[in-house]
Amino acid sequence: MRTLQAQVGSAPHALGGPTGKTIALAPSLDVPGFVMRFVHNEEIFAEEEDADFVYQVVSGAVRDVRLLSDGRRHIGAFHMPGDVFGIECGSRHLCSAEAVVDCQVALVRRSALERAVQADPAAGRSLWQITARTLERLQDQLLLLGRKNAVERLASFLVRLCRAAGGTDSVDLPMSRCDIADYLGLTIETVSRTFTQLERDHAISIPSARRILLHDRAALLELSGVG
Amino acid sequence: MRTLQAQVGSAPHALGGPTGKTIALAPSLDVPGFVMRFVHNEEIFAEEEDADFVYQVVSGAVRDVRLLSDGRRHIGAFHMPGDVFGIECGSRHLCSAEAVVDCQVALVRRSALERAVQADPAAGRSLWQITARTLERLQDQLLLLGRKNAVERLASFLVRLCRAAGGTDSVDLPMSRCDIADYLGLTIETVSRTFTQLERDHAISIPSARRILLHDRAALLELSGVG
DNA sequence: CGTCCCCTTGAGTTATTTCAACACTCGTGG
């Protein structure tokens, strides 16, 4: 697989070219940058790689991945359109990021971001809010992984996706059962069985593996453990 | 148990009084504030409470606690002297904080912090770094809860404590087995058995329940899954 | 000296994992 460095160097996928475009990471946080495409499962950046860029999903979905020495995989987060990811306080990335499906991702140089923050206090506040919101989401995930059972994990996951999608009753899953399992700290088999169980209990229906209809949202919220 | 509001109102524990003192939250982040004492298990702030203050451990240890509706408890983090906690991006606290042992805690008004950040760009950067570092620690914890077994969790925990204590081979545990269990997503029995197992395997020795000697640090690091 | 709290240990149970088999979808190419 081609490295990001190589891609950026020649910018074969860059849309609109590496100059001229401005990325709106958040209100009052517009930074010069450019957009690149990544295909299904392509690596966006690697663990330990220099964190020279900050990223924002334009379309598609992205996952943060970490590996244990024996190959066990963990997904720290999924990023949806509008989400900013790859922000680090050190100089290197602590996890890798991969395209869950074909994606467009905006890249902003960290140096450019820092310049923007120094020039405008409101930009600094925006950057802090992005970071702090990421932190809050992680805390929910900690509780989920630390104290919830399989049904509660999957119910929480579906409720979150539903909210992120604007509250519709139909949820499209861009990610595989394997991704869901590695995100929820379960195995694919348990995820699959739990989907089936939720369907049997009339909380959801599953027209196809990647599309879920939330039938009884109140029941799901109850099942999620409310936390 | 008396509420924080009541305490701050009358400031019965305030050391040096609510005025005059400056708290050094981080390099170039000095904010007016005051220090309070909290006794063993006392609540510092509650979930859902207005986040009017930001806190820093002066001495002792603090835990972040969240509860599920049926009473299951989860500890999101332990805070040691120097650590800043209770920072929120919304207006309310998402978890409660409690004194693991008798503590001294510095309090800074959020409004004062915001003033300091507006007055000095370096202060803003410091605040962001505190937040980003908190985020990085949580990511390790996610991996631990999502993919590590009991031995790996406890080994990781001990290695971290050892590092936080400056790398000595002897670690003092301010927290109970119950706290450790709720932090590592286990039960007290499993934590206790795993301590015993690590001792049998000559990775540690346990002169008393609250004091651990790390015998074979390399082995512990290996056991922790290196992640 | 007794009580309380915390910790440890044992035995049996259970939720989840592991291993294995099979079904479905979707391109590709004969």
Add this chain to the structure above:
DNA sequence: CCACGAGTGTTGAAATAACTCAAGGGGACG
């Protein structure tokens, strides 16, 4: 058009890591 294979998802049966329940040990403190 159908066969084929790869990738993905589902389901069953057996194994296991961790949990639950229960009992007992030991230190702190009044």
